[in-house]
Amino acid sequence: MKILAGIDEAGLGPTLGPMVTACTAFRVPDAWEPSTPWTVLTGLVTGTPSKRATIPCIADSKAVHAKLGMPGLERGILAFIPTEGLHTRADVADRMAPDTARERASYPWYTMEAEPSALDPEALDAARSASRAISDCLAAHGAAFEWLRALPLYEEAMNDAFASGLNKSDATIRQTGRCLRHLADTFPTASIDVTIDRQGGRAFYHPFLMRLFPGDWIDIGEETPKSSSYRIRRPEGELRIEFRVKADATAAAVALASMGAKWLREWHMARFNAWFAARVPELRPTAGYPEDAKRFLADIAPLLADCSIPARRLIRER
Numbered sequence: 001m002k003i004l005a006g007i008d009e010a011g012l013g014p015t016l017g018p019m020v021t022a023c024t025a026f027r028v029p030d031a032w033e034p035s036t037p038w039t040v041l042t043g044l045v046t047g048t049p050s051k052r053a054t055i056p057c058i059a060d061s062k063a064v065h066a067k068l069g070m071p072g073l074e075r076g077i078l079a080f081i082p083t084e085g086l087h088t089r090a091d092v093a094d095r096m097a098p099d100t101a102r103e104r105a106s107y108p109w110y111t112m113e114a115e116p117s118a119l120d121p122e123a124l125d126a127a128r129s130a131s132r133a134i135s136d137c138l139a140a141h142g143a144a145f146e147w148l149r150a151l152p153l154y155e156e157a158m159n160d161a162f163a164s165g166l167n168k169s170d171a172t173i174r175q176t177g178r179c180l181r182h183l184a185d186t187f188p189t190a191s192i193d194v195t196i197d198r199q200g201g202r203a204f205y206h207p208f209l210m211r212l213f214p215g216d217w218i219d220i221g222e223e224t225p226k227s228s229s230y231r232i233r234r235p236e237g238e239l240r241i242e243f244r245v246k247a248d249a250t251a252a253a254v255a256l257a258s259m260g261a262k263w264l265r266e267w268h269m270a271r272f273n274a275w276f277a278a279r280v281p282e283l284r285p286t287a288g289y290p291e292d293a294k295r296f297l298a299d300i301a302p303l304l305a306d307c308s309i310p311a312r313r314l315i316r317e318r
Contacts, residue, residue, distance in 0.1 A: 002191040003146070004028045004037070006253025007179050010061060010261035012172055012199060015316050016288035016296070017269050018152040021175040022096070022261035023183065024080075024253045025146040027190075032143070034195045034251035040141050044134050045079070047255070056130055058255050060248045061262035070270075071123070073263040078119075078127035079134055080145050080256060086124070088117050093267055096150040096260055103154060104268075107313070112278065114270035148260045149182065151175055152268070159312045168318055169200050177212045184213070184239060191237040195251040197258065198243045203228055205243055213239075279303050 004026045011019040026037060038047050038058070045058045049067035056079040057064055057072060064072045077092070086092055090113070094101055104110050138144055153161075153175055161171045176196060183192055203223050210218060213232050221229035225245075232239040247254040273285035276296075280303055286296040297304075297315065304314070 001027060001142075002030050002032075002193055003183070003187050004032055004034065004253055005183055005192060005194040006034070006196070006247070006251050006255070006257045007176055007194065008061075008197040008248060008254050008258040008261055009172060009175065009199065010258065011265040011288075012168060013290075014288035015290045015293035016155075016286060016314070017272055018154045018265060019158065019172070019175070020150055020152045020261040020265045020268075021172070021179055022148065022150040022257040022264070023179040024148045024257045024260065025183065025187070026138070026143060026253060027146055028143040029141070030191070034193070034247075034253065037138075037143075037252035040143070041134060041137055044130065044137055045076070047252075056127075058252060058259065060246075060255060061258040064259060065262055065266070070263065070266055073259050073266070074119075075123065075127060075130075076256065076259050077148065077263055078124065079130040081148050083124060083128050083131065087119060088113075089119065089267055090117065092119070093264060096148060096264055097152055100152055103157075104152070107154060109272045109275040109314075110268055112271055112275040114267075114274040148256065149179070150260050150264045151178055152264060155316055156313050159317050162317050169202055172199055173202070173205075173208055177208065180212060180239075180241070184234070187237075189236040192239045194239070194241045195247050195254050196241065196243045197247040197254050198228070198245050202243075205230065205241075209241070276300055276303070 007023045009021040011017060045056050046053050047059045049057045049059055049064045056076040058076050158171055205228050206220055209230055217233040219231040227244050229242040248258045277283045280300050283299055286292045
């Protein structure tokens with residue numbers, strides 16, 4: 001048995017809102033490849049977003065969101081994470097990112113509920129039914145879904161990283177490193193295969209991994225424009241890592257992580273827009289990307305002045 005994991009992020013490019021990195025983990029037979037969960041779960045999940053589909057879609061989050069919106073992302077996520085005790089979207093956010101509630105609450109624009117905030121009871125029942133079927137199917141193949149964890153990087157923390165000399169790529173890889181350490185610490189005796197969606201043009205990760213796993217021997221597999229792979233020889237079990245271009249199209253764990261990161265980012269932005277809309281009449285919402293962020297910031301400028309909100313708390317500097 002081994003751990004089959006995936007890591008992806010959402011929100012690297014915007015000017016407003018958090019960047020979110022997410023990680024998923026399956027416990028699977030050694031022979032499983034990154035795409036095997038899709039094959040095993042044929043008929044229970046689909047890799048193609050479609051409004052006619054009656055089963056959850058696990059695919060590139062941008063494609064799922066564009067076709068199915070937040071309900072499509074939510075449907076896929078709730079088919080995997082434990083749903084006991086979940087009643088609102090805030091409950092889902094806290095389950096995915098349990099260690100960040102206090103930091104999130106320090107930003108006033110993430111405290112207002114966006115409507116509707118309650119989970120739809122019928123959708124929740126459907127998710128629980130899908131979750132049972134998925135769990136049973138995985139068990140029949142000697143596998144199990146372990147968890148989905150998300151790690152938001154909030155605006156001021158991102159600006160602090162920039163002030164320390166990091167660029168966007170550095171900030172992203174640091175969050176990826178936190179996920180990798182969490183995997184290694186959570187499954188200390190397991191063999192772990194991790195696929196990570198590559199962002200930007202970085203192709204060489206050996207120095208980064210040496211800093212992350214000091215004292216462990218690291219073999220370099222390949223470092224090409226499309227894939228960079230490494231094997232970390234831990235005393236307890238190997239950690240095999242591949243950074244792959246468009247990994248969410250070929251690795252089910254990455255696709256699910258992509259959906260988790262995108263859902264949490266969009267949930268934050270819904271609260272963000274609700275808070276500002278309650279204070280600025282006729283304000284149009286924003287997704288936070290650079291051009292529209294300029295318009296949004298101009299529209300809320302009087303409020304920012306009145307509330308004395310520091311720019312570095314709200315606006316990413318890069």
